[in-house]
Amino acid sequence: AQSVSQHNHHVILSEAASLELGCNYSYGGTVNLFWYVQYPGQHLQLLLKYFSGDPLVKGIKGFEAEFIKSKFSFNLRKPSVQWSDTAEYFCAVMDTGRRALTFGSGTRLQVQP
Amino acid sequence: DTGVSQDPRHKITKRGQNVTFRCDPISEHNRLYWYRQTLGQGPEFLTYFQNEAQLEKSRLLSDRFSAERPKGSFSTLEIQRTEQGDSAMYLCASSSSGATGNTIYFGEGSWLTVV
Secondary structure: OOEEEOOOOEEEEEOOOOEEEOOEEEOOOOEEEEEEEEOOOOOOEEEEEEOOOOOEEEOHHHOEEEEEHHHOEEEEEEOOOOHHHOEEEEEEEEEOOOOOEEEOOOEEEEEEO | OOOOEEEOOEEEEOOOOOEEEEEEOOOOOOEEEEEEEOOOOOOEEEEEEEOOEEEEEOOOOOOOEEEEOOOOOOEEEEEOOOOHHHOEEEEEEEEOOOOOOOOOEEOOOEEEEEO
16 A cells, blocks of 8 residues: 655744755555645645656746655755745655555645744 | 535534535546545545546445445535544545546535534
């Protein structure tokens, strides 16, 4: 069975600081990888996705993520966070045969002005 | 708004009562998913439909839970004899079977509180 680990449960940063959120998954087959964001009081929104090709993917709002197959990782990065990035971030994995997402437990990001 | 819509957004019910949630997916999407999310956790998969066929059910979906998608469009999730442990947000999501079929879009969720 697939599992997804997000090791940072709560991250507090000041504005303009750089962000890296860790995500590791366990599944040996072909996977699609996603980061979703949930702003306070809002629904889950897709931030970025990796299906194939260039392992460095860019998403909305200046976020990017790098797929490192040998490490089973898909870490999320942003060079300079803003107060409006305060939200919960979820990493998710889909094995291409199953079509359903397995989520990590989420990382709550708090950006202080 | 042409996203995934869910109704009701909030439901408070007494233990032992039945509740039903409705989900209307994005109109051209033939896949529909139900997830459950509790505070501090990521969404957990419950079940998945392709058109009207229910293709997969999680072990989390006890016999008190039933989901239907009778005409391959909207779906309902019913919880019978609710328990306090059923209190959670129930999320519906949809995707297409086309080239972007692996991108799943979520609704705003239905909060259930069992008292």
